[in-house]
Amino acid sequence: MMKTIRKQSNRIGIALLVLVASLGFTSCEDQLDLEPIVEQSAANVFDDPAAYEQFLARIYAGFVVSGQQGPAGNPDITGIDEGFSNYLRQYWKHQQLTTDEALIAWNDGTIHDLNWQVWTPANEFITAMYNRIYFQISISNEFLRATADVPESEFLPAAYKAEVRFLRALSYWHAIDMFGNVPFVTEQDPIGAFLPTQGSRAEVFDFIVSELTAIEPIMIDARQNVYGRADKAAVWMLLAKLHLNAEVYKGTDQSAQAIPYLENIIGAGYTLHTDYDELFLADNDTNGAQNEMIFSFNSDGLNTQGFGAMTFLVHAPVGGNMSAAAFGINGGWGGIRTTKTFVNQFPNGAMSVDDRANFFTDGQELEIADVFNFNDGYAVEKFKNVTSQGVPGSDASGDFIDTDFPVFRLADAYLMYAEAVKRSGQGDQGLAVQYVNLVRQRSNATPIGGFSEITDEFLLSERSRELYWEGHRRTDLIRFGQFSDQGVWPWKGNVENGTTTEAFRDLFPIPSTDITANPNLTQNPGY
Structure with missing residues (x-):
């Protein structure tokens, strides 16, 4: 059962993608060319009960595959090389190439604009990231729309719908984290051509929190779902991420609200794997590393x-x-x-x-x-x-x-707990020190001596040492005020020794193609 989703993911759900042609999000239709292989309709696509699990698997697979046949040749989105268009590849580039942790040697299109923090609304990689996010949101909406009146059964357990709502919430988190005020569409919106309105960052934040709160009791218990599928702990982790970053998203410090969710995760039976390097190997689903994984892209x-x-x-x-x-x-x-x-x-x-x-x-x-x-x-x-x-x-x-790619893992939860205690003044300072030292001792780093050593500088650096190249750095730098107009590293600003950039670059621009297509959208300041 450990790899059920991954074994199916590049072969199933192909015909289902025709539904996305009428998703009700069409302001990007000039970039989304889905070219379905088999024509079906929402009325008959679920005639086969197995289609529920197949469609669910295809939504999960959307984070790691780029099209409908693999390895290439029938992409989900167009306007960019199919390999470049992949969700995880784009997410990683936006979270890592824009920071001090990674630099790319290639000269593909405008990729170095990410390293240099000089991007514009016409950047094709930013456009691909945006389109990929909304492709995932769209197919999630269609699953929820098509199954809205279908009663729970062995073929469609309540957890399936809850998992899809989690995956949609995850993509909406990526959307507000990177783009701020974004187009907002759910399964309640009509299908067909219409121009979605723009939700404020705070409004979409509130929607994500409400969705996660609503599905929490429906999700399968922590560590009881098939490996690679979301459970209650994945919901807790995303809620903790949202609250820890709420000052960025809403202008209010909600770090104390992250603590109970992190306590739930820490108490759920996850364990740090003994060997740090084994977390990132080909058998990280079976070598013991899976006991640290809260959620992964398989x-x-x-x-x-x-x-x-x-x-x-x-x-x-x-x-x-x-x-x-x-x-x-x-x-x-x-x-x-x-x-x-x-x-x-x-x-x-x-x-x-x-x-x-x-x-x-x-x-x-x-x-x-x-x-x-x-x-x-x-x-x-x-x-x-x-x-x-x-x-x-x-x-x-x-x-x-x-x-497998670790989206959320226990070491991150330990460090988040320490940060939430430091920011809020609540929680247990002794436990915060203990959790930090568990992470450090695993890798032979010197333990810290007490809570006074858990400073902002230490937390930001320790998160980098532990979580580098796992897609956290840009969000972390912004939360600590070190991303654009403060932090400096080599080649930032297209200067060899680095320079600061404009504060508005804490957000990426809404792609110019979508701004042109949808008069309901307002571009982010500075662009």
Whole structure:
């Protein structure tokens, strides 16, 4: 049962995607060319009871696959290379390339605008991220619309609808985190062509919280669902994320409200895996790391093939003198590495005794004189397509990856608890210290001596040391006021030693194509 969703995800739900052509969100229709393979209608698509699980699996798969056939050739969205269009690949780029943790050597289109923080509303990668978010929201809405009057049964348990509402809430969180005030559509809106209104960031925040609160009792208990599917703990984690970032989203400090949800997670039986490196290997669903995973985006080298998601995150960081075979792949892409700002967060840099300092330095320079040269900047050895026994992943070609991406894991919850206690003045300071030290001791980092050491600077750095390249950094930097007009790192602002950028870049622009198509939308300030 552990990989039920992933084994089906690239083969099922194909015909169901025809429904998205009438989703009721059409202001981006010039970018969303779904080209369904089999024509069906909402009236008959669920004639086969198995279709409920198939459609659910396709919604989950939307985070890791890029189209309807795999690995490429029939994309969900157009206007950009299909491999580039993948949800996880785009989300990772927006959360990581805009920060001190990652720099890309390629010169594809306007990709370096993300590194340099000089993007415009015409940036094709920002447009792809936006379209991908709304593709996921759209197919979630259609599932909920089509099943609204279907009674609960063995084929459609109540948890299915709750899981889809969670996945939609997750995408809406990504939307408000990156774009602020966004188009807002649910299953209650009509199908067909109409121009959605723009919900304020605060309004959509309130909707997400209300949705998660409503589905919490319906979700399967923590750690009882199929691996890779959402449960109560995933809901708690997203609620904690929202409340911890509420000052950014709503202008009010709600960090105290995150504490009960984090306590629920910590008390649910998750455990830190003993080996940090094994969290990011091809068998991280079975090697013990799964006991730390709260929610993951699952990959399978045979059944979720594509050139985004984990294929990107394993191939792109390998280049120079690095051994592709050691990563379980047939060759590296020489794309992404890191900056000295991140390296220097570890005592003694790349020579740190902290096990999380996974840097490859042979043939690599710490200083980045040439942003387009992969050898300028230390490489990062984090995600690999080999098992904890050193066996390569299931795809014999070495192209596609078995490693699952950790969306939420226990170590993050421990660090969030410490931050929530620090910000709110509530909770248990002793437990906050204990949780931080559990995380640090796992990787041979020196334990902290007391709560007074849990400063903003420490929290931001510790989150980076523990969670680098897991899609958290941009959101964390913004919450701590270090993203745009304060923090500086190499090549930020397209300056070798870095410079500050305009504060309005804490938000990405609404893509110009959508602003033009929908007069109900207002562009974010500064763009």
